[in-house]
Amino acid sequence: MGKKSRTRPEHRTDPSERTGTAGEVGPRQPCPCGSGRRFKACHGSVDGPPPLFVSRPFEGLPGETDVIALREFVPSATAPLTLRDGDRTVVLCSLLPMAAPALVRQDGTIWLGLQVQHGFGDPSRDLAAVLEKALAADAGEVVGLTDPPGEGPRLQDLLAEQPLEVSVHDGFDWWVADVDDPTGSVHASLEAANAAANPSARLQSVQAAYWTRMGSKEHLRWVMPHDEDQLLTALARLHAAGKDDLVEGSRFVGMFRAHGLLAPVWDLPVGTGAEVLEEPAVRFAADLEAALADGSALSTQERSARNGLANRQLTIR
Incomplete structure (x- = not known):
């Protein structure tokens, strides 16, 4: 049996991708609206275009x-x-x-x-x-x-x-704080919700940083308002300089992306609590602002750190 030709076959356009007249959009071509979807899944759909996705929906909202x-x-x-x-x-x-x-x-x-x-x-x-x-x-x-x-x-x-x-709040008792519940049935229904609520606290010294205990682990999750590329670069500078830890034994483990912003996450030693994080958080915020203002080119170590951080992102929204 002869060997199969290794020459790639001539590309043939799928009939569904062809346009019938000048300016007509094929169903499998990108939609002209710029959504990034195929035309048949967007404005060419029989149900009409899907809802417009807003990548940063809360931008401009206080808090x-x-x-x-x-x-x-x-x-x-x-x-x-x-x-x-x-x-x-x-x-x-x-x-x-x-x-x-x-x-x-x-x-x-x-x-x-x-x-x-x-x-x-x-x-x-x-x-x-x-x-x-x-x-x-x-x-x-x-x-x-x-x-x-x-x-x-x-x-x-x-x-x-x-x-x-x-x-x-500690749990969800505020749901029924003003409810007359003589038999206790309403409050009893809160037990499952309260049991599922991990203890949490908001740091007072910085914006949108929240300590939590999840089982036997503690974390700090901090939603930051900065542009993603600029924030990644600044975090890479701090990581390369060894300035991305908060307290002894803590570890910067990555970040998630939600509604257009990044939220860095730290693992904390068991027993850390929220109070002792206030001063380190202020120090880290100051170091971060300095790194954000640094317009110099990244060093080889910093570029490597940035690539590593980019691979430790999880998009949840």
Whole structure:
């Protein structure tokens, strides 16, 4: 039997990729809208284009980094919100009972949940749509979305530009703090939720840095507002200089990407707690700012460190 030819066959265009007339887009070609999807999966779909994905949905929102932390890894926390228009009391909550998007309390207070299952492409628009529905709902109602919210304001458009004051809670007893529960049945239902809530604390000396204990391990997770490329370069400089540890025995293990920002993560020795991290966090923040301001070329060691850090990223949103 003769050997198979090693000459590559002439490329032939799949008929589905051909265009019939000048300017026509084939179903397997990139969609002209710039989404990066094939035309047949975007504007050429019979169901219409999928929801527009916003890579950094909370940009410009006061407390953006804390909002991301509460949405992604802080089990139990709240923060009061101030509306641009109106005087309704609104509280931003990490998680609500049954992962409800919003609850209208009997006194008219609105609890707005961050850890929800909406997947319509822009969490900020989703939250704004839920908030608008809650503002029009009756006391006692649970509010959410079943369909894409469509065009409309985003959370940045509805809230006043005021700092976010976050309170981290031990468990979820605040869910029922004002509920009359003579039999104890409501509080008993909290036991499972409380058992699943890892102890957490927000550092007071820096923005959006949260200590937690998960089983026998402790971690610090710190959502940072900087441009990703610039932050990676600065972290590489600190790593190469041996300045990326917080306390003795701690270890910078990588970072995750959520809603357009990076959150570096440190493993901590058991028993560290949150309080002793305050001063080291301030020192690290100062070193990071100096590294961010350094415009010199990276050394060979720093380039190697940067490549290593880039391989230790996990995108969760």
